[in-house]
Amino acid sequence: MRQKLLSEGSKELSYEIRDIVKKADLVSKAGQSIYWENIGDPIQKNCVVPDWIREMISQLALDNKSYSYCPSKGVLETRQFLAQLNNSRKGAQITADDILFFNGLGDAIAKVYQFISSSMRVIGPSPAYSTHSSAEAAHAGQEPITYKLDPDNHWYPDLDDLYNKVKYNPNIVGILIINPDNPTGMVYPYETLKRIVAIAKEFKLMLISDEIYLNITYNGAKAYSLAEVIEDVPGIAMKGISKEFPWPGARCGWMEYYNRDKDKEFNKFCAVLDNAKMIEVCSTTLPQLSIPRIMSDKRYMPYRMELNEKIGRRSKIIAEILGQVPQLKFNETYGAFYNTIIFKDGVLNAKQKLKIKNPEIQKLVDSWVDIPNMDLDKRFVYYLLGATGICVVPISSFCSDLKGFRVTLLEEKEELLRNTFTRLKEAIEEYLKS
Numbered sequence: 001m002r003q004k005l006l007s008e009g010s011k012e013l014s015y016e017i018r019d020i021v022k023k024a025d026l027v028s029k030a031g032q033s034i035y036w037e038n039i040g041d042p043i044q045k046n047c048v049v050p051d052w053i054r055e056m057i058s059q060l061a062l063d064n065k066s067y068s069y070c071p072s073k074g075v076l077e078t079r080q081f082l083a084q085l086n087n088s089r090k091g092a093q094i095t096a097d098d099i100l101f102f103n104g105l106g107d108a109i110a111k112v113y114q115f116i117s118s119s120m121r122v123i124g125p126s127p128a129y130s131t132h133s134s135a136e137a138a139h140a141g142q143e144p145i146t147y148k149l150d151p152d153n154h155w156y157p158d159l160d161d162l163y164n165k166v167k168y169n170p171n172i173v174g175i176l177i178i179n180p181d182n183p184t185g186m187v188y189p190y191e192t193l194k195r196i197v198a199i200a201k202e203f204k205l206m207l208i209s210d211e212i213y214l215n216i217t218y219n220g221a222k223a224y225s226l227a228e229v230i231e232d233v234p235g236i237a238m239k240g241i242s243k244e245f246p247w248p249g250a251r252c253g254w255m256e257y258y259n260r261d262k263d264k265e266f267n268k269f270c271a272v273l274d275n276a277k278m279i280e281v282c283s284t285t286l287p288q289l290s291i292p293r294i295m296s297d298k299r300y301m302p303y304r305m306e307l308n309e310k311i312g313r314r315s316k317i318i319a320e321i322l323g324q325v326p327q328l329k330f331n332e333t334y335g336a337f338y339n340t341i342i343f344k345d346g347v348l349n350a351k352q353k354l355k356i357k358n359p360e361i362q363k364l365v366d367s368w369v370d371i372p373n374m375d376l377d378k379r380f381v382y383y384l385l386g387a388t389g390i391c392v393v394p395i396s397s398f399c400s401d402l403k404g405f406r407v408t409l410l411e412e413k414e415e416l417l418r419n420t421f422t423r424l425k426e427a428i429e430e431y432l433k434s
Helices: 008-012 016-029 051-061 076-087 105-114 130-140 159-167 190-202 264-280 285-295 300-322 359-369 376-388 414-433
Strands: 099-102 121-126 146-150 172-178 206-210 235-240 253-258 338-343 404-408
Touching (some): 051 285, 076 099, 076 253, 076 285, 099 105, 105 206, 105 235, 105 253, 121 130, 121 159, 146 159, 159 172, 159 190, 172 190, 338 376, 376 404, 376 414
Parallel strands (some): 121 146, 172 206, 206 235
Antiparallel strands (some): 099 253
């Protein structure tokens, strides 16, 4: 090419959650059964969407308007419904015009960081959800800026770390919250959220809150929405149906703008996001049409509560199996459907291995780990995949200096869940003794 094509930020784009699938597929072709613990797709893990939801969607598919463009910001009826739902929380109040639909939150995340000035930064949590950290880093052409989540304190944010990084970096214009959190399964306490709001207010920042798991809490936890705590600080909440219905294949998410009238620069930013969607015409119509019909049905909340209770039971089972391994830092989860498990300092080294019976798979794993200075948790994850077929994601791939792995809490078949995590525990013990 006559000129360089790629931007400096392109090297920051990575997504180990799906990239490891390529390696798992090679292991599968060599004859090993795969147990997918890498990605948050309830459908893949035997969740069956009830007939009444599928019937509603089927009826919409027969309606001719499902095949047309909708307004650029999204279906008006749906935006009105969602605005009313938010306003019922008695926090920041919005109208339908404060809601903008996207083809999944991945699309929304990319747009937010795309239109922030390249010299300005949004600080996010670490471990970080890769879609956020990669998109933010790509827009700036630099590594992500993060604040710590503390595995020794229930994975709560280290608020002193956040405060100091904001105070001494004037290029930070926003704080990202993921609540409930992916990858840790942590739910932010009310007091923590209020402190983050106070930091944003002190330094005149906007808040971005990824709330895709807002209604997925269990074992006594409650997740507070950004709207309930934000006061007069400008902010954006990101929501969707992929995890909640669940309908990940719908690729349907939206933003809610709070306090546009409180800051001229923030109002301009929201207007640009609206204009960018208008250039694209609109997001997919059918899943938007389904939202008020499904979520207002009297069967919906009991259905969601039943799913949450199941996830909570699975969380307890995993805690029962892995929680007593002395070489691990283990925290029970209370939201979303993931758990991040950390190896204690010094227990991993570059000589540890798992026995792999299949020579073809052994050769594959040898080639993957034969990289100078490979992260030690990634090395463990590759041996685990080769030896057992259990596919997890290394925490070093979540923009973290910690060493560990993320699992899902999605397997509906309890016997399979117990067998998988018992085998995982045995593999950890074998690996650390080798």
